[in-house]
Amino acid sequence: MDDWDLPRPFLLRVAPEPGDIDGLDHTNNAVYLRWCEQAGWAHSEALGLSIADYRRLDRAMAIHRGEYDYLLPTQLGDALELATWLLPGDGRLRMERRFQLRRLRDGATVLRGRWQLVCIEISSGQARRMPPEFCAVYLPAAVTPTT
Template sequence: MFRYAVAIQPSDIDHMGHVNNSVYLKWVQDAVVDYWRSVAPPDAVASHLWVALKHEISYRKPTFLQDKVVAEVIAEKVEGARAHFTTVVRRGHEVLSEVKSTWCCLDANSLRPSRLAREVAARFLPPQN
């Protein structure tokens, strides 16, 4: 699991006084990309980009400006140029949202889908028993 500290900005707060639902998508994108940068070798980071294909978000509790929030990213699987992630946004032990997302890896030059090398993809996944 990868932990990403979320910085809540005043502009993230909506007319109801809590974080707007659309902001969660930005958090997930920032967390997954930061995860990629933390596990992939520098040459793979330089030669690949990630784009989100799908997000399924379950909102559990509202988030407020003063909250200390962490996004926990877990890579579920890599299939060809696609990767599947679960991101859980937490305030302490409270789950604020759960996000299942599918991403496509792109070649940074051609912007076409690109399979990750097996050894790079293995860095994402939890060890198999």
């Protein structure tokens, strides 16, 4: 079960709840987006940057673009593990975050996603250079894809 797309994943266990299931009897696609957001925040906090730090610094890594490949459906009762990674960007303004969601019972990847992130000044919404605190925490945690 260590066959992740990239090394050193940050992992979050998730499972569809009754309200997550849509009319087709599988997890609604919007639920995957919520899980990715939860994993991104949990990873950031585990690295040492919380929402309180973002507010104090008046900076945030905002999603500029999100892409998701829905590969297989999941259903009520499926135990899942969501991996996330930061990838190095330009070291000034941009970074990338990737996701891989796997079903625990068979190891099948059910979703892959990626976010293009840009650092913004929260108070204005304008793109701004990453503060030193972001660089010190995020850049050493970034993994480089082998392909």
